[in-house]
Amino acid sequence: MSRIEVKLQAMGHSLPQPRKFPNPNRCGSVRVGNILFVSGHGPHHPGMKIREHGKLGQDMTVEEGYKAAQAAALAILATVKAEAGDLDKVKRVIRLFGMVNSTPDFPDHPKVIDGASDLFFELFGEPYGCHARSAVGMAGLPRGQAVEINGEFELLD
Numbered sequence: 001m002s003r004i005e006v007k008l009q010a011m012g013h014s015l016p017q018p019r020k021f022p023n024p025n026r027c028g029s030v031r032v033g034n035i036l037f038v039s040g041h042g043p044h045h046p047g048m049k050i051r052e053h054g055k056l057g058q059d060m061t062v063e064e065g066y067k068a069a070q071a072a073a074l075a076i077l078a079t080v081k082a083e084a085g086d087l088d089k090v091k092r093v094i095r096l097f098g099m100v101n102s103t104p105d106f107p108d109h110p111k112v113i114d115g116a117s118d119l120f121f122e123l124f125g126e127p128y129g130c131h132a133r134s135a136v137g138m139a140g141l142p143r144g145q146a147v148e149i150n151g152e153f154e155l156l157d
Contacts, residue, residue, distance in 0.1 A: 002086045002087050002088040003088050004088050004090065004123060004124070005081075005087055007123060008077070008087075008123060011119075011122065011123065013070075013074055014047050014074070015077055016044065016045040016046060016047060016074060016075055017078065018075075018078045018079050018082040019041060019044065019075055019079060026039065027039065028041075028079040028082065028083070029079050029080070029082075029083045031083060031155070034091070034155050034156070034157065035094070035152055035153070035154060036080060036084065036152065036153045036155055037150075038076050038079055038150055038151050038152070038153065039079075039150055040148040040149065040150040041072050041075040041079065041148065041149055041150070042072055042075070042141070042142070042143070042147065042148050043067075043068035043069070043071035043072045043075070043147055045071040045075060048067070048071050048074075050064070050070075050071050051068065051146065052068060052071070052145055052146065053143065053144040053145055054144070054146050055101050055103060055144075055146070056100055056101065056102040056106050056108070056109075056112060056137075056146065057102050057103035057105060057106030058102075058103050062108050062111050062112060064146070065100065065108075065111075065112035065146055065147060066111065066114060066115035067115060068112075068115065068147045069098065069112055069113050069114070069115030069116040069147045070115035070116060070118075070119050072115075072116060072147050072148065072149045073115065073116035073119045073120060073149065074119070076116075076151060080153055089155050090124065090153050090154075090155060090156075091153075091154040091155060092127070092128040092131075092153070093124060093128065093129055093130075093151065093153055094131055094132065094151070094152040094154055095131055095132040095133065095151055095152045096113070096131055096132075096133045096134075096149055096150070096151040097133070097134045097136075097149065097150050098112070098113030098116060098133065098134065098135045098136070098147060098148075098149045099136055099137075099138045099141060099148045099149070100136065100137050100138065100146070100147055101137075101140060101141040101144070101145065101146050101147065102137040102138070104137070104139075106137055109135040109136060109137050110135045112135065113133065113135035116149050117131070117133060131151075
């Protein structure tokens with residue numbers, strides 16, 4: 001088990017199975033040189049007891065959204081591991097783009113996406129876990145999921 005996976009386990013987390021995309025016209029990630037572009041991932045993690053679906057500001061709390069973003073981050077890490085072969089090959093988290101299924105007046109998108117940002121920052125440490133980020137609200141997301149997050153990661157040679 002890699003150093004990063006041992007740390008992840010010590011943090012009380014596990015990785016789900018990598019997401020299988022339903023159509024051959026897209027995949028979980030694309031590597032260009034040392035940069036890994038990761039597709040949008042929702043909060044699907046069978047090992048976590050969380051709410052995957054809902055709308056922030058309507059029927060879901062910020063705390064539930066935070067946990068959903070955390071689950072999406074773990075799903076992203078499963079995809080990164082599948083592509084890189086080992087999470088120790090992640091040099092740094094470059095950027096996250098977090099989308100929150102929310103009502104038009106919901107103000108706390110950053111607090112929700114912090115579920116992913118906090119996990120990456122704690123896992124990879126400073127400066128490697130510190131990343132550029134957007135956190136925006138959406139009128140809806142696929143299958144009614146609460147969040148969807150994509151990102152970019154720099155990998156070691």
